[in-house]
Amino acid sequence: MKENELKTMRSSFKIMEERRIDLIHDPRIIKLQERVKNIRKKSVKKIPAMVETARKSFKINGMEFLYAEDSHQALDLIYNLIKNEKMVAKSKSNTLNELGLSDYLNEKNIQLVETDLGDRIIQLKPDDNKPSHPIGPALHLKVDKIAEIISESLDVKVKADPRVIMELVKGNVLEELKSCKIGITGANSVAAEDGSLIMVHNEGNISLLSLMDTHIVVVGVDKLVDTIEDAISVVKLETAYATGTALSSYINVISGPSKTADIEKKLLEGMYGARKVVVILLDNGRQEALEECLWCIGCGSCIVSCPVYNVVGNEFGYRGYLGGRGVAMSRFLQDEKTSFNSGLYMCTLCGLCTLECPVGTPTSEIMEKIRKESKNTGFSPKEHYKIHKSIERKGSPF
Amino acid sequence: MIYFRGCVARLKVKEIGDATETVLNAAGVNFEYLDEEECCGSVLLRTGYGEDAQKLMEKNIEKFKNQTILVSCGGCYRSLKMDYKEMIGAELDVIHTSQLFNELIVQGKIKLKNSREKIAYHDPCHLGRHLGEFEAPRNIIRKVGELVEMEHHHEKSRCCGSGGGVKSAYPELSGKIAREKIKEIEKTGPDLITTTCPFCKLNLSDHGLEVWDMSEFVVMFLEEDK
Ligand code: SF4
Numbered sequence: 001m002k003e004n005e006l007k008t009m010r011s012s013f014k015i016m017e018e019r020r021i022d023l024i025h026d027p028r029i030i031k032l033q034e035r036v037k038n039i040r041k042k043s044v045k046k047i048p049a050m051v052e053t054a055r056k057s058f059k060i061n062g063m064e065f066l067y068a069e070d071s072h073q074a075l076d077l078i079y080n081l082i083k084n085e086k087m088v089a090k091s092k093s094n095t096l097n098e099l100g101l102s103d104y105l106n107e108k109n110i111q112l113v114e115t116d117l118g119d120r121i122i123q124l125k126p127d128d129n130k131p132s133h134p135i136g137p138a139l140h141l142k143v144d145k146i147a148e149i150i151s152e153s154l155d156v157k158v159k160a161d162p163r164v165i166m167e168l169v170k171g172n173v174l175e176e177l178k179s180c181k182i183g184i185t186g187a188n189s190v191a192a193e194d195g196s197l198i199m200v201h202n203e204g205n206i207s208l209l210s211l212m213d214t215h216i217v218v219v220g221v222d223k224l225v226d227t228i229e230d231a232i233s234v235v236k237l238e239t240a241y242a243t244g245t246a247l248s249s250y251i252n253v254i255s256g257p258s259k260t261a262d263i264e265k266k267l268l269e270g271m272y273g274a275r276k277v278v279v280i281l282l283d284n285g286r287q288e289a290l291e292e293c294l295w296c297i298g299c300g301s302c303i304v305s306c307p308v309y310n311v312v313g314n315e316f317g318y319r320g321y322l323g324g325r326g327v328a329m330s331r332f333l334q335d336e337k338t339s340f341n342s343g344l345y346m347c348t349l350c351g352l353c354t355l356e357c358p359v360g361t362p363t364s365e366i367m368e369k370i371r372k373e374s375k376n377t378g379f380s381p382k383e384h385y386k387i388h389k390s391i392e393r394k395g396s397p398f
Numbered sequence: 399m400i401y402f403r404g405c406v407a408r409l410k411v412k413e414i415g416d417a418t419e420t421v422l423n424a425a426g427v428n429f430e431y432l433d434e435e436e437c438c439g440s441v442l443l444r445t446g447y448g449e450d451a452q453k454l455m456e457k458n459i460e461k462f463k464n465q466t467i468l469v470s471c472g473g474c475y476r477s478l479k480m481d482y483k484e485m486i487g488a489e490l491d492v493i494h495t496s497q498l499f500n501e502l503i504v505q506g507k508i509k510l511k512n513s514r515e516k517i518a519y520h521d522p523c524h525l526g527r528h529l530g531e532f533e534a535p536r537n538i539i540r541k542v543g544e545l546v547e548m549e550h551h552h553e554k555s556r557c558c559g560s561g562g563g564v565k566s567a568y569p570e571l572s573g574k575i576a577r578e579k580i581k582e583i584e585k586t587g588p589d590l591i592t593t594t595c596p597f598c599k600l601n602l603s604d605h606g607l608e609v610w611d612m613s614e615f616v617v618m619f620l621e622e623d624k
Contacts, residue, residue: 305550307557308564311574346571348564349444350523350557364562371446381567384445392450395436396405397566 001128001140001313009132009140009313013304016136020244024358029240036237036297037359039230044294047287050192050224054281057195061256062269064278071099071333074218074282078184081216081278085110087179091199091206092116093186094134094298095218095282097320098333101184113176115205120169121146124153130314134300134322135242140313173205183209183274187219188238188298189231190281196255197279198231200239200248210254215274217254222286222294228253234297241299241358289332290366295359296325302353302363308346316343324353324363331370340379344370399429400462402478404471405437406596407611414470414596417613418495424620425507427498429468432461440477445563452485459488466491468498470613472524472595473561479529494525496594496612500534503541509621515543518588520579520602520609521555522595535594535612542619546586556582558593560601576605583607590615 001009023029043050051067058065068074078101082088088105090096090112102123105112114120118137122129126149131137138146147160150168158168185206187197197217199206209215225231232251239248258273269275286294303309303323308316317323318330318338324347331339349364357363374380387397401422407414422429438458442451459482467490469475475494482488502508517539525531532552539545550556559565559575580602583591591609593599602609610618 305554305556307559307575307578308571311578312571345445345563345567347562348523348557348559348572348575349562351527352523352554352557355527355553367562368444368446368448371444372448373446375446380446381563383566384447384563387441387445387563387566388447388450391437391442391454395434396409397437397441398405398409 001132001315004142005132005140006311006313008142010310012133012136012139013310016244017304020240023240023244023246029237032233032237032240033358036233037295039225039233040295040297040359043225043230044222044291047221047224050226051221051281054190054192054195054224054279057193058279061195062259062277063195063256064276066278066280068280068282068284070284071282074099074280074284075101075104077280078216078218079104079108081214082110082182082184083108085180085182087111087113087176088182088184089113089115089177089180089209089212090183091185091201091209092119092137093218094320095186095220096184097131098284099218099282100319113173113180115173115177115209116203117166117169120173121149125149126152131320131322132314133303134298134320177208181213182216183212183214184216184218185209187217187223189225189234190219190223191226191228191231192224193226194228194255196228196231196253198228198235199252199254200235200250201252202249204250206252207250210252211258211273213270213274214276214278215254216278216280218280218282220282220284220286222296237358238297238299241297241301285332285334289329290369292362293325293328293332293366295361296357297359299358301356301358302361305352305356307348307350307352308343312346316346318342324367325361328363328366328370331374336374336377336379339370340374344374344379345381345384399427399466399468401429401431401468402435402438402474403431404469404474404596405441406600407470408435411596411600411611414599414611414613417611417617418470421499421502421508421613421616421620425502427502427507434461438474438477439481440473441563443477443481444561448485451481455482455486455488459486459490462490464491466493468493468495470495470596470611472522472526473597476524476528494531494534494594496525496535496538497531499612499616500537503538508616510538510541510616510619511621513543513619515589516546516587517543518546518548518583518586518591519551520548520558520583520591520593520598521552522593522598523555523557523561525594526555527553535592538612538616539592542615543589546588548582548586550582558598558601560597565597565601572601573605576601576607580605580607
C-alpha cells in the first residue's frame, strides 16, 4: 500500500475506533460477547459432526448441498454451475476472495460483477486490488482518489462527492445485473441444525443476489454453528465490533429456495426469489488448523489496533484475511511458504489484537506455534538463524 | 538476590545495568551477578527456536538456585515468570527493577527529588499487557513530577516495534512502527520520556527519541542524602 493510502487508512481506523467505543462497552454487548465466545469454542470442536448435520438439514430444506475439500474443488463446483453464463454477480466475501474466484473467472471468460460499493471500487482500481479492511475494503482511499478511479474505468467525469459516486456505481451495477441470472455470495454464519444461511449487509445487494434464478453460497466449515439463534448472536457481535453500530440494515436468513403452494397446494419453486439455492461448504485446510484460529468472527477489530498493520497495511495478511490472524490462517489454507510470505515473522507478538478481539483469539501464541514448525521446514529468517547460533556460541544474541 | 541484566542491558545499553547498580547500592540492597550470565531464552522462544530455548532454560535454572531474580527487561521478565513455568515447570521468584525501585521508595530506602517536569511513560508489551505491571513505574514517576498519558496506554499501549524478532529480521518495519509510536509519545508534550525495557529504549532511541530507562530516571532524581 502507498504511504498516502496508509495515512487515510489510519485516520479511517481512528474514526471507527471512536465510533464504536461506547457500544462495545455496553453491558448487553459484553453479555453477547460471552455467549458468542462459548458458541465459537464449542462449534470448532465438532466440525465434522456439524457438516453431516448441515448436509441433512439443507437437503430437507430443498437446497443443494455440495462439499469442497479444497479451493480447486470449490472452483470446479462453481464453474459447473455457471459455465453457461457470460456474467455472474457477487457480494463481498472473504471466502470467495480466498478461492481467487475473480482471477479464475477471468481466465474462463466469465465476467464478475462486484455489487458491494467498496469492492466495486477496489475492483475498478488499476493496481493493488486488495482490501484494507474486511468490512470497509476501500477505507484507505480518499474520495478524490475514488472519483478518479471511477472516472477512468467507467469513462465518465464524476465529481469527488460520495453521493454522486454512489449513484453512479449503483446505476452501473444495476445495469449489469440485468444480464445476470446467478448470484454468488458468502455467508456470515451457518446454522447446521436448522439448515439456514445467515448473511449480513447494509447495502441490500445480497437481497438482490438472493432473488436471482440461482443463488450460490460458498462458506467455510468454520462458520458452522448449531442454530439460527447462535448464528444471529455471532453476526450481531461481528457487526458491533466491525462497524460500531448495533445492527446492520439487513440480516438475511435463507433456509430454502423461493416457493409457493398457493394453487391447489402444488409446490412451485422460483416465485420471486431463487429457484435454486446451492450451498458449497468449503474445508480448504480449516480442519487441520489450530482450533483457536477458527474462533474468528471476521470483525477486523484486530487490524485496527495492530502496530504492524497500521504501518504496512494489507501486505501483512493473506488475500482478504488481514493482519496476524490472516497470516496464521494462510498456513492452513495454503502452506508454510505462504504464511512466511504473508508476514509470519512481521508480527512483534505484542498481543494487543487478542485484547481487541471479541473472542480473544490468541494470535501471538498461534504465531509462535506456527513459527516453531515453520523453522523446522526452513521458512525462517536467516537473521534469526544467526542469532540462534550466536546464543549457542556465546550465550547472547549480540 | 541475583541481578540478571539481560542481554540488551548487559551488552548493548550498558547504562541501564550501571544505573541499576547505582540505585541498588544507594539503597543498600545486597545482590550478585551470575558468573556467566546467558540469554534467558526469550529471543529463541519468540522466533520459533523452542527446543533450543528449553535447553537454555534448563541450564539457567541451575544457576538461579532458588534465589530472587531481579530483571531490567520486559522480555526477561515474561520468560522467567511465565515461559519457564509453562515449559519446564519452574516457578521462579522474579522481580522487575521498576517494582523493586517502587518498593524501595515506599520503604524509604531511596528518596526522589521533586520536579515540575511532565513525564511520559511507555508500557512495554511484556511487562504491561502480558504480565499486568502498569502501576509500579507510574508510582515512581508520580513521586517526581507529572505523569502524562498517551492516547493508548496501560493494556492498550502500542508496541515500540522491536519485539518478536522483528527488529532483526525486518529492521525497516521495526523503524516504521517506532516512528508511529514516537509521534504518539511526542503528542503528550513531555519533558522526559521513560520506559522499563532496554529493548524498547534501544529501538525508540535508534529512531531518534531520547528515552530513559526507569533505572536511569531514578538515578537522575535520586536524593543524595535520604
Ligand atoms: S481475530 Fe478476532 S478481532 Fe480479528 S477479525 Fe477475527 S474475531 Fe475480529
